[in-house]
Amino acid sequence: MRTIKIGGVPEHFNLAWYLTLKNGAYKEKGINLRWKDYFGGTGEMSKALRDGEIDMAVILTEGIIKDIIEGNPSKIVQTFVQSPLIWGIHVAHDSKYKSIEELKGSKAAISRYGSGSHLMAYINAENQGWDLEKDLDFEIIDDLNGAVDGLTKGKADYFMWEKFTTKPLVDNGSFRRVGNCPTPWPCFVIAVSDAFIKSDPEDIASILEIINTCTSGFKDIEQIDEIIAQRYDQKLEDVQEWLSLTEWSQQVIDDNAIDKIQDKLLMLDIISKKLPYDQLIHKI
Known part of the structure; x- marks a missing residue:
């Protein structure tokens, strides 16, 4: 069984990962997926991807685009949350x-x-x-x-x-x-190191299939609002508002969105250049 390490922020957006890990969905595919919380957010996760500490990250779109442009050997494989943060x-x-x-x-x-x-x-x-x-x-x-x-x-x-x-x-x-x-764009994407893409594209496909199955029906999970409220110390009405505003995605982010984000980052002098779509995105 291959061990794969993934990182993300310990927030309600990522509950679907916890649920799929808890029910052993990845082990059924021969994958030992290990989740690590990154309280420091995007910058900390970008460094972990660069250093090979993790193979995958659920990470802010603009943050990982900036870091890939600056040399992070990783690619975006899918949008995770389509709605703005x-x-x-x-x-x-x-x-x-x-x-x-x-x-x-x-x-x-x-x-x-x-x-x-x-x-x-x-x-x-x-x-x-x-x-x-x-x-x-x-x-x-x-x-x-x-x-x-x-x-x-x-x-x-x-x-x-x-x-x-x-x-x-x-x-x-x-x-x-x-x-x-x-944010004026989809907020979270799933990024994967180039080394992992090269070595195990089948495992990446399996992981995406499992998490996409969960997120596509996430809002229909019984008492999901109460589960989130209790786990993340939130008021029930706040969770219900958040659920009404949040849309997950099971698709690869498109080139128009990538272009818009890079244009904005370039205009703000956050990045020094733009990269072609296929240097930021890998379709599994």
């Missing part, structure tokens, strides 16, 4: 800032450079019409716990992270959300 823009509960507009020129907490929280700070700044050189400043805080510490102690002024994941910290008074910033 809604990034909440958060400040400390007692912060002087009351609106997104007031954050102009202040310091953003980011998990690391090249992470989703870093890239989306640029998207938000562009949406607000800010000067991308003068009005952005960053403080690295590693993860969500680091953000709580950083904002509370005044090391940074605001933090962007997925709205529903961060909602319990709004509810308990750690954060206050001043606005939202959705």
